Amino acid sequence: MSLVAGIDAGTQSVKVVVYDAARREVVATVSSPLALISDDDGGREQHPADWVAAVRTCFDRIDPAARARIAALAVSGQQHGFVPVDADGNVLAPAKLWCDTSTTAECARIMDAVGGTARAIALAGNPVLAGYTASKLPWTKTHRPDAYARLATILLPHDYLNFVLTGQRFCEHGDASGTGWLDVRTRSWSADLLHATDPDRDLGACLPPIASPDALFDIAPAMAGQLGVPATVKVAVGGGDNMMAAVGTGCVEAGRLAMSLGTSGTLFAYSDTPVIDAEARWAAFCSSTGGWLPLICTMNCTVATEQVARLFGFEAREGDALVRATPPGAGGLVMLPFLNGERTPDLPLGKGVLAGLDTTNTTPAHVYRAAMEGATYSLKYGFDAFVHAGMRFERIVLTGGGGNSAAWRQMVADVFGLPVDVPAQAEGAAFGAALQALWALRRAGGDAASIAEIAREHVTADPALSVTPDPARTPAYAAAYRRFLQHLDAVTPLQRG
Ligand SMILES: Nc1ncnc2c1ncn2[C@@H]1O[C@H](COP(=O)(O)OP(=O)(O)O)[C@@H](O)[C@H]1O
Numbered sequence: 384m385s386l387v388a389g390i391d392a393g394t395q396s397v398k399v400v401v402y403d404a405a406r407r408e409v410v411a412t413v414s415s416p417l418a419l420i421s422d423d424d425g426g427r428e429q430h431p432a433d434w435v436a437a438v439r440t441c442f443d444r445i446d447p448a449a450r451a452r453i454a455a456l457a458v459s460g461q462q463h464g465f466v467p468v469d470a471d472g473n474v475l476a477p478a479k480l481w482c483d484t485s486t487t488a489e490c491a492r493i494m495d496a497v498g499g500t501a502r503a504i505a506l507a508g509n510p511v512l513a514g515y516t517a518s519k520l521p522w523t524k525t526h527r528p529d530a531y532a533r534l535a536t537i538l539l540p541h542d543y544l545n546f547v548l549t550g551q552r553f554c555e556h557g558d559a560s561g562t563g564w565l566d567v568r569t570r571s572w573s574a575d576l577l578h579a580t581d582p583d584r585d586l587g588a589c590l591p592p593i594a595s596p597d598a599l600f601d602i603a604p605a606m607a608g609q610l611g612v613p614a615t616v617k618v619a620v621g622g623g624d625n626m627m628a629a630v631g632t633g634c635v636e637a638g639r640l641a642m643s644l645g646t647s648g649t650l651f652a653y654s655d656t657p658v659i660d661a662e663a664r665w666a667a668f669c670s671s672t673g674g675w676l677p678l679i680c681t682m683n684c685t686v687a688t689e690q691v692a693r694l695f696g697f698e699a700r701e702g703d704a705l706v707r708a709t710p711p712g713a714g715g716l717v718m719l720p721f722l723n724g725e726r727t728p729d730l731p732l733g734k735g736v737l738a739g740l741d742t743t744n745t746t747p748a749h750v751y752r753a754a755m756e757g758a759t760y761s762l763k764y765g766f767d768a769f770v771h772a773g774m775r776f777e778r779i780v781l782t783g784g785g786g787n788s789a790a791w792r793q794m795v796a797d798v799f800g801l802p803v804d805v806p807a808q809a810e811g812a813a814f815g816a817a818l819q820a821l822w823a824l825r826r827a828g829g830d831a832a833s834i835a836e837i838a839r840e841h842v843t844a845d846p847a848l849s850v851t852p853d854p855a856r857t858p859a860y861a862a863a864y865r866r867f868l869q870h871l872d873a874v875t876p877l878q879r880g
C-alpha cells in the first residue's frame with residue numbers, strides 16, 4: 384500500500400512526516416534544524432538553499448523502503464517569507480521572513496499610498512502589517528537594487544520548495560493571502576494594493592498563477608532521485624504552515640478553533656465565508672482548502688520561553704517543573720514578551736517588559752512562568768477580539784512544539800476556559816500537508832471525499848493529552864491576565880513611538 388508525506392518548513396526546523404493512511408499510522412517523523420540570520424534593524428532572514436538542504440537531510444533519515452512507497456506529498460511553510468527569484472529560477476537574495484520587522488517604514492508607506500487602513504481593508508480585507516510579504520518588496524528595491532532589477536517571480540517559502548520539487552512556479556490561496564496583495568473576498572490579486580506597493584512596476588507579472596486546492600503536479604525526476612522517492616510521486620499544492628496545521632488539527636469545518644505554540648503563537652478558526660474585521664484585530668486569511676481562516680499571530684511564543692530558559696541555562700523542555708513549582712500569576716510578575724517586536728498587539732517596534740518584580744518572585748522559575756503566561760496572554764488578547772465579534776468555540780485543538788509541555792497545555796485550558804485536545808499525530812502542519820496530499824490523490828482517483836471527511840477520518844485526539852480547565856486556578860489566571868492588559872495599556876504609547 385502507498386504512503387503520503389508532508390514536509391513542514393518551519394522557522395526553526397524542517398520536519399517530514401510519512402503517513403500510512405490505510406493503517407492510520409505515522410511511519411516516520413524526522414527533522415533537521417534551520418539557522419536564523421538576525422540583524423539589529425529587526426531583519427530576520429534565512430537562505431532558501433538551507434531549506435532545500437534540510438529537506439534532503441530529512442529524506443536521507445527516512446527508511447528507503449518507506450520512501451519507495453510514497454505516492455504523493457505536500458509542503459507546508461512558514462508564511463509571508465519573500466523569496467525573490469530570477470527568470471532562470473535562481474534565488475536573488477536571502478528570504479526575509481514573517482518575523483522580520485525591518486520593513487515597518489515600508490508598511491506605513493504602502494498604507495499611505497493606498498489611502499489608509501480602512502481603505503486597504505475595503506480593497507483586500509487586510510492592512511499590510513510588518514511581517515507580511517508586501518513591504519519586503521520596496522525594502523528590496525531600496526536595499527538590494529540588483530535583486531529588484533533581476534526579479535522575475537515572487538515566491539513564498541512553500542511556493543519556493545514546490546518550485547524546487549516540481550520545476551513549476553505556482554501558489555495557492557491560503558499562503559497567498561498572507562502577502563497583503565490578495566483580495567480575500569474575491570480570492571484574486573488586488574491591483575490597488577500591488578500599485579500602492581510599487582507604482583513603477585507591474586508586480587502582478589511577478590506573481591505566479593494560483594492553483595486550486597486539490598491540484599497535483601509531477602515531481603521533477605531529478606528531485607525524485609535526490610530524495611529517493613518514486614519518479615511517479617505527485618506534489619499537492621501545500622500551503623502556509625497555519626493553513627496546513629488547520630488540516631492536521633481538523634480545523635477545516637466551521638466552529639473549529641486551533642492553536643499553534645511554535646516560534647510564533649497562532650490561533651485560527653475555519654469559515655466557509657470571509658471573516659474580515661473592520662479594525663483588523665485579526666488576519667483575514669484564506670484557508671488552503673477552499674475556505675477562509677481568520678487568524679491571530681503573535682511573534683513571540685516559544686521565542687519567549689526559550690530565551691528565558693537559555694538565560695538561566697536550562698532547556699525549554701525541562702521547564703515544566705519550574706512552572707509547577709510556581710503559582711498561576713507568577714507571584715505578580717508580568718512579562719510582555721515582545722522580544723522580536725509584536726504583531727498582536729500591533730507593536731512591530733515593541734520590546735519585552737518584565738514588571739512587578741519583588742523579593743519573592745525574582746527567581747528563574749517565576750521568570751520562566753511569566754514568559755509562558757505572557758505568550759499565552761498575548762494569544763488570549765487576540766482571542767478576545769474573536770469573542771467580541773461574536774465567534775464562539777467549544778474547545779481548542781493544540782499543535783506546535785510548545786504543545787509538548789503538559790504545563791502549557793493546562794495553562795491554555797485555564798486561561799481560555801476551554802477544554803484542550805492534542806492530536807495523536809504530532810507535527811500538525813506536516814501531518815496536515817500529508818493529509819492534503821492524500822485528499823488530492825484520492826480526488827484525482829475519482830473519490831469525492833471532502834477534506835473535512837478526510838480530517839475526520841485521520842485526525843484523532845490523544846486522550847492522554849486532553850485537559851480541561853481547573854476551576855481552582857482559573858480565577859488567579861483571570862486576575863493575572865487583567866494585570867497583563869494594564870501593563871500593556873501603560874506601555875503601548877511608549878512602544879508605538
Ligand atoms: N516540552 C516543551 N516545552 C516547552 N517548549 C517546547 C517543548 N518542546 C518543544 N518546545 C519548543 O517548541 C519550539 C519548536 O516548535 P515548532 O512548532 O516546531 O516551531 P516552528 O514551526 O516555529 O519551527 C521550540 O522553540 C521549542 O523550545
Ligand SMILES: O=C(CO)[C@@H](O)[C@H](O)COP(=O)(O)O
Pocket residue numbers: 393394395460461462463481482514561623624625643645646647648649666680
Ligand atoms: O507569521 C505567521 C502567521 O501569520 C507565523 O505563524 C509564521 O507562519 C511562522 O510560523 P512558525 O514557524 O512559528 O510555525
